[in-house]
Amino acid sequence: MSVRHDACILAGGMARRLGGQDKPGLHVGGRPLVERVAAAVPDARRLIVVGSPRPGLPGAVFLRERPPGAGPVPALRAGMTAVTAPWVALLAADLPFLTAGHVSALFAAAEGAAGAVLLDEEDRQQWLAGVWRTAELTRALDGYEGRSLHGLLGPLGPVGLRLPGKPWFDCDTPDDLLRAGDGEPDAAENADKAVDEERAMNVLEEWTELVCRELGVDPARVDRDAVLDLTKEVAHGVARPAAPLTAYLLGLAQGAGTAGDDTLKRLIELAQEWERKTGD
Structure with missing residues (x-):
């Protein structure tokens, strides 16, 4: 069946089980995963990638969900803003056998x-x-407030298809x-790196x-990922020794009751502003 279609590849996510690596960019068989998926839709009138821009996909339209990492439904919502064809292939960016x-x-x-x-x-x-x-997908998205793709797409009653080749x-x-x-070799190297990072976590x-x-x-009060984000931004934007010092000062402020709910976010913004100012 030859139909006019676009393709929307969701290439975001945190990839926590891969140590937070850039999963769509990991190589399998000498090629990034996201490029392998893009090669499966060569007839798409428009290739839409919801994720970071990538040099190996010339002509693709790159979009981001807001906020980045918000999940597949916001990512799909962002991607659908660029779909113009009557049909759309909705694909993950990590399907090596597609x-x-x-x-x-x-x-x-x-x-039908x-x-x-x-x-x-x-x-x-x-x-x-x-x-x-x-049209069906757009209507389903209108007014949908859930976070589950199952909740969004299940009621549409899609045909289920089993195909060989996984x-x-x-x-x-x-x-x-x-x-x-x-x-x-590249897959093994990526896997070894992911294992090392998983062990570190x-x-x-x-x-x-x-x-x-x-x-x-x-421990439930410790937002570890947020603190790591803070120290990463400070180390990169200010100086490495400033990262543990900032985390210590934040702890003092929280103990003294002078840190608000948005203090950590504001410290990240300060580090980013510092980098912009000193980089000019």
């Missing part, structure tokens, strides 16, 4: 329906491996990368709990 033949089969299966999605080995619907009528397989973990790369979690016990602090 091919143009699989996408064509989805379009053929969707004839609102859309079609791939089914995995356990017949679970893969919401980021499907094709949709643009086109639904995505890369969420280091083991997934190794399986996808089938021994490719586990150590950090254990250390945080130990220090909290020592200091009598409830």
Whole structure:
């Protein structure tokens, strides 16, 4: 079935199980994952990527959800603003086995329906491996306030399609990368790096709990990711020694009761402003 369609690839997310790496940019078989997915939609009139701009996708329209990392529904909402074709292929950026033949089969299966999605080995619907009528998807998004793709797309009643070759397989973990790369050196290197970073995060979690016990602090009150973001911004924008000093000063302010709910966010903004001023 040949239909006029755009393609929307969701290439954001935090990739926590991969140590926060740039998952769409990880290589499998010598090629970034997101480029492999883009190659599966060669006939798309417009390629829309919701994520950071990438040099390997000339002609693509790059958009970002607000705020970045808000989740797949806000990302889809952002991407749909650029869709103009009657149909759209909605895809994740980490589908190493997806091919143009699989996408064509989805379009053929969707004839007479609102859309079609791939089914995995356990017949679970893969919401980021499907094709949709643009009008149906737009109507579903209008007024939808949930955060679940299942809640958004399930009521549309898409056709479920099982295809050989595991086109639904995505890369969420280091083991997934190794399986996808089938021994490719770049996949193994990415996986090793992810394992090392995952171990480091586990150590950090254990250390945080130990220090909290020592200091009598409830671990639930510690927004570790936010503090790490703060120290990263300060180290990069101001100076490395300023990062632990800033975290210490923030702790003093919180203990004294002078830190508000937005203090940490404001400190990040100050570090970014410092970098802009000193970089001019």
